[in-house]
Amino acid sequence: MARLAPTSLSVALGRPGIGQVVAPLLRLVPSLPVTAQVLTDRSCSPARVLLAASAVWAGARRTRSFARRSAADSAAEGPKPKVVFVIGGPGSGKGTQCEFIREMGFTHLSAGELLREERQREGSELGAEIEAAMTSGKAVPSEVIAKLLEQAMRERGAWTQSASFVVDGYPRSEEQLRGWQTTLSSKVKLLCCLYLEVEKEEMRRRLLSRAENSGRVDDNEEVIEKRLSGFQADTEPLLKFFEDEGQLCTVDGSRAPQEVFADVESQLAEAPQEA
Numbered sequence: 001m002a003r004l005a006p007t008s009l010s011v012a013l014g015r016p017g018i019g020q021v022v023a024p025l026l027r028l029v030p031s032l033p034v035t036a037q038v039l040t041d042r043s044c045s046p047a048r049v050l051l052a053a054s055a056v057w058a059g060a061r062r063t064r065s066f067a068r069r070s071a072a073d074s075a076a077e078g079p080k081p082k083v084v085f086v087i088g089g090p091g092s093g094k095g096t097q098c099e100f101i102r103e104m105g106f107t108h109l110s111a112g113e114l115l116r117e118e119r120q121r122e123g124s125e126l127g128a129e130i131e132a133a134m135t136s137g138k139a140v141p142s143e144v145i146a147k148l149l150e151q152a153m154r155e156r157g158a159w160t161q162s163a164s165f166v167v168d169g170y171p172r173s174e175e176q177l178r179g180w181q182t183t184l185s186s187k188v189k190l191l192c193c194l195y196l197e198v199e200k201e202e203m204r205r206r207l208l209s210r211a212e213n214s215g216r217v218d219d220n221e222e223v224i225e226k227r228l229s230g231f232q233a234d235t236e237p238l239l240k241f242f243e244d245e246g247q248l249c250t251v252d253g254s255r256a257p258q259e260v261f262a263d264v265e266s267q268l269a270e271a272p273q274e275a
């Protein structure tokens with residue numbers, strides 16, 4: 001009987017001679033990976049031979065299309081840029097440290113900055129939503145920030161294995177962490193999550209001092225309090241997650257900027273680099 005496999009064909013024939021005709025014809029189809037093995041089983045009709053051949057042909061096409069899809073998928077996956085997250089409370093010095101990290105060859109992306117830019121972009125559909133969240137000290141919905149982040153990574157840094165991004169202020173909550181895991185996490189290589197640890201009182205002092213001339217809509221006493229109050233609860237689950245993953249690098253951010261950076265630099269040097 002005919003025994004079918006995607007890469008081989010055993011043609012069982014009821015009438016001698018038909019196999020000798022069909023097998024060479026099948027071999028003429030160059031892309032059909034078929035070995036025609038003509039047997040002499042008298043119970044099989046020429047119609048069944050053709051049926052068997054067409055089943056093998058369809059199987060071979062499925063195999064080739066699967067192979068093509070897999071190749072396309074791996075190409076789409078492509079090289080994985082490296083990412084470092086910098087998290088910490090408002091005023092912990094994320095932006096300041098990221099400026100130093102930028103000197104190490106990283107492209108700096110700030111979640112807050114991306115949101116401020118989008119808010120000001122003429123015709124932005126997200127502008128009102130961002131404005132409402134920012135002026136109330138609340139977090140912007142996670143889909144908005146994930147979308148802006150991926151867009152910025154593709155536009156501002158070449159999407160290559162050697163590209164390195166330092167992302168400040170993201171993820172900011174457990175919800176964003178889940179969003180990250182289901183979207184970008186498989187497309188990049190996360191080197192580590194830097195956590196800048198600073199006492200609330202020190203962060204408040206820095207923000208109030210910056211508020212004197214920053215011009216930021218969220219740099220005023222009332223909103224600063226709201227930003228400070230939500231931060232701790234939102235961050236705890238993130239710290240636990242990255243610690244369990246062995247990817248958390250905690251740095252004492254209460255010292256002078258250069259001192260903090262010395263620590264940051266050595267922690268980054270120790271992070272596994274392979275993409």
Ligand code: AP5
Binds near residue numbers: 091142171206210255
């Ligand atoms: P964002 O812009 O990220 O603000 P933030 O997290 O509140 O942090 P800041 O930018 O105020 O402070 P920083 O930690 O960067 O410190 P910096 O270096 O500037 O976000 C703003 C808003 O956007 C959020 O409230 C939210 O609404 C929204 N948002 C942002 N990300 C989001 C996300 N992922 N999802 C949803 N919504 C999001 O330093 C602060 C001051 O301290 C400066 O004056 C600086 O000179 C000084 N300073 C820094 N380091 C030191 C040091 N070591 N010693 C002394 N002074 C220092």
